[in-house]
Amino acid sequence: MRLMNTNMIDISVVIPAYNEAPSLEELYRKLTAVLVRTGKSYELIFVNDGSSDDSLHIIDKIVDIDPYVSAIHFRRNFGKAAALNAGFRIAKGNIVFTIDADLQDNPQEIPKFLRKIDDGNDMVTGWKEKRKDPLSKTIPSRLFNYVVSKCSGLKLNDYNCGFKAYRWFTLENLNLYGELHRFIPMLLHCQGYSIAEVSVRHNERQYGHSKYGASRLLKGFLDLLTVLLMTRYIARPLHLFGGIGAVISGMGSLILFYLTTIWLVGIRPIGNRPLLFLGILLVVVGIQFVSTGLLGELISHEQQAKSPNYIIRSVRHGRKQQNDQLPKISK
Ligand code: UDP
Numbered sequence: 498m499r500l501m502n503t504n505m506i507d508i509s510v511v512i513p514a515y516n517e518a519p520s521l522e523e524l525y526r527k528l529t530a531v532l533v534r535t536g537k538s539y540e541l542i543f544v545n546d547g548s549s550d551d552s553l554h555i556i557d558k559i560v561d562i563d564p565y566v567s568a569i570h571f572r573r574n575f576g577k578a579a580a581l582n583a584g585f586r587i588a589k590g591n592i593v594f595t596i597d598a599d600l601q602d603n604p605q606e607i608p609k610f611l612r613k614i615d616d617g618n619d620m621v622t623g624w625k626e627k628r629k630d631p632l633s634k635t636i637p638s639r640l641f642n643y644v645v646s647k648c649s650g651l652k653l654n655d656y657n658c659g660f661k662a663y664r665w666f667t668l669e670n671l672n673l674y675g676e677l678h679r680f681i682p683m684l685l686h687c688q689g690y691s692i693a694e695v696s697v698r699h700n701e702r703q704y705g706h707s708k709y710g711a712s713r714l715l716k717g718f719l720d721l722l723t724v725l726l727m728t729r730y731i732a733r734p735l736h737l738f739g740g741i742g743a744v745i746s747g748m749g750s751l752i753l754f755y756l757t758t759i760w761l762v763g764i765r766p767i768g769n770r771p772l773l774f775l776g777i778l779l780v781v782v783g784i785q786f787v788s789t790g791l792l793g794e795l796i797s798h799e800q801q802a803k804s805p806n807y808i809i810r811s812v813r814h815g816r817k818q819q820n821d822q823l824p825k826i827s828k
């Protein structure tokens with residue numbers, strides 16, 4: 498990603514699209530009209546995520562007639578997170594928007610996001626306050642937002658709105674893959690960026706169908722484990738695995754201690770007691786957890802040496818250091 502702000506333009510809009518051919522031209526027209534009205538310089542980046550419909554030709558036709566539009570065509574469907582990642586890598590805007598390609602979000606809301614960014618927020622995420630999706634999506638989504646808000650400490654009504662605006666530097670350390678796009682606010686919050694939410698109007702899907710079914714809830718919660726591990730324990734895996742391992746083998750050791758005492762005082766034989774097997778199992782599993790934590794520490798140690806896990810807001814030098822004249826210690 499960009500190491501410095503080498504941006505030449507004000508706004509980039511990244512549009513991930515998977516089989517959304519019927520809405521692309523209308524979205525392009527609406528986006529362009531709003532962006533021209535803002536008076537800012539802009540670019541549109543369509544990321545065609547391996548669509549099997551006519552998206553490729555439609556997007557290429559738009560690129561041919563409009564110099565402010567670029568396109569990335571994936572060879573196959575790699576998922577929304579990968580599509581966003583690819584768009585972010587070539588975006589040159591000081592502010593980078595993402596918007597879904599299915600016309601469910603309204604480009605007219607762009608100025609609202611810009612005002613929130615101007616208020617000093619690093620990232621602004623949409624909140625589909627009156628969501629126009631079936632109950633089978635809205636109810637699981639409420640549960641998901643509640644749990645993720647609790648786990649991340651960042652209370653948002655809508656984590657997974659496709660409509661978002663980022664200051665360019667927030668994207669520097671955002672590596673999206675799999676289905677991590679649902680956790681972007683949590684990932685950025687954990688890196689210390691300020692995040693705000695704006696309520697946006699939401700439209701019903703006009704063409705095609707949603708790409709995410711009911712299985713997204715289960716996948717979402719599994720991904721939450723990954724994200725928690727990545728944000729909380731990446732630099733100290735032994736605290737997590739060692740903690741769990743210590744508790745489990747502690748319980749096993751207590752059981753074995755109890756059985757040993759019984760055996761020593763000769764109350765009853767213990768060789769055929771299920772409790773003995775439970776005690777042994779708990780100790781072995783606990784040790785496995787601790788070993789996993791130790792391996793994690795080794796991997797984390799290597800990783801930290803390559804790229805440290807902190808993010809610097811700014812650096813200021815005292816006048817002396819600026820001139821490379823560090824105070825010398827006299828012998
Ligand atoms: N999308 C994508 N790749 C995928 C799935 C979805 O680029 O593998 C795009 C899709 O074309 C749309 C956006 O991500 O522009 C949101 O998808 P969808 O509308 O299906 O999600 P929903 O609104 O139902 O949550």
Ligand code: MG
Nearest residue numbers: 597599601707
């Ligand atoms: Mg949609």
